[in-house]
Amino acid sequence: MTATIETAAAADIADLRQLYYAVYGPHYPVALGTDPAEMSRLIADPHSLWLVARCPRTGGLAGSAAIRSEAGSRTGKLEGLAVHPDHRAAGLAGTLTEELCARMLDTGRLDSVYATVRTVSTGPQRVVSRNGFRPLGILPNAVDLSSRESLALYARHSDGILDRRLPVPEVPAPLAPLLRTVERSLGISYAGTEATAPLPAPAEPTAAPLEMIEAPAFVRRRFRERFPDAAQWFYPLHTPNVLLMPDDGRFEVYAYLNRTGGYCALVAAHPAPADAAAWLEPITRTLTRAGAGYVEALLPLSQHGLLSACLAQGFIPSALYPAMRPEGDGFTDYVVMTRTTEQIDFRGLAVDEPLQPYLDAYVSAWASTYLPTLEVAP
Known part of the structure; x- marks a missing residue:
């Protein structure tokens, strides 16, 4: 036909x-x-x-x-x-x-x-x-x-x-397997990028309550006021429908929550992502209670501090999007950091050969994050 x-x-x-x-x-x-x-x-x-x-x-x-x-x-x-x-x-x-x-x-x-x-x-x-x-x-x-x-x-x-693509001087070491996989898959190079130790985790926040506002029209209006320039968003093509903030209003995190699909994307943070970095754990916990079994953030590969903060809270580098956004005369690479609160079962996965190395890189990163290193005493 x-x-x-x-x-x-x-x-x-x-x-x-x-x-x-x-x-x-x-x-x-x-x-x-x-x-x-x-x-x-x-x-x-x-x-x-x-x-x-x-x-x-x-x-x-x-x-x-x-x-x-x-x-x-x-x-x-x-x-x-x-x-x-x-x-x-x-x-x-x-x-x-x-x-x-x-x-x-x-x-x-x-x-x-x-x-x-x-x-x-x-x-x-x-x-x-x-x-x-x-x-x-x-x-x-x-x-x-x-x-x-x-x-x-x-x-x-x-x-x-x-x-x-714009050069990236360094990345947290847990991202190295993903970068090597992308190099082999796409034929690009990260030879000038050094894998260094992640930065220390941000200090734990004080016990201030975290509020989640679910008023989609209000959230959209406030989001457009805070971020008139789309270049400030973590995640393009996602319009936030929930707003999270502590009761003192020191920061605002905008997210898109899809309860039907059970997933959530962190879209942006005001005044800057670093202001919410120490709150990733309570933010994720709040979204999980609201129905998100999976949370993701899209971050510039050059943001060593933000990537380190995500790693410290159990987020895994799951995908790398080279040359995702224009910046001046070049293009910025982005990393998809993901966290799931539900048991991962890969037994039913059907993976074509070009995708298999990415699955291997994810499993390696997950194991290094969630499986303890055991020492055997003589």
């Missing part, structure tokens, strides 16, 4: 919801396939692109995929890649992915596009790999669908972007 590729329209929303239900069942935790208002906003967004594949015989939707971006950002996210079970032998996933990248990357609208890919089978990993995406890491327990699933992070860059 040769499907017709078209830009999604508001009139397609009902059929799109049926498509995502047919592919993922009732547990799909992403608004792109379930929330008509959010779907309508994405279709109308001039910074994003949503394509559908239409069956030429029936006119029904056979597949769907989108690249989402936002004003001021040169990074996009491949989302909602879905092909109806009746059309999975037609190569539609690859066709949609390549057409999206041709329109958003090859034309210069974006510098890179990333995707979080399911690991219940190797099929999704191979689809993005065949379309120029390369693995960057593993995100254990990242989302709760019918069960707790791990995701893989992949990205595709425009030509020449990786050659413009």
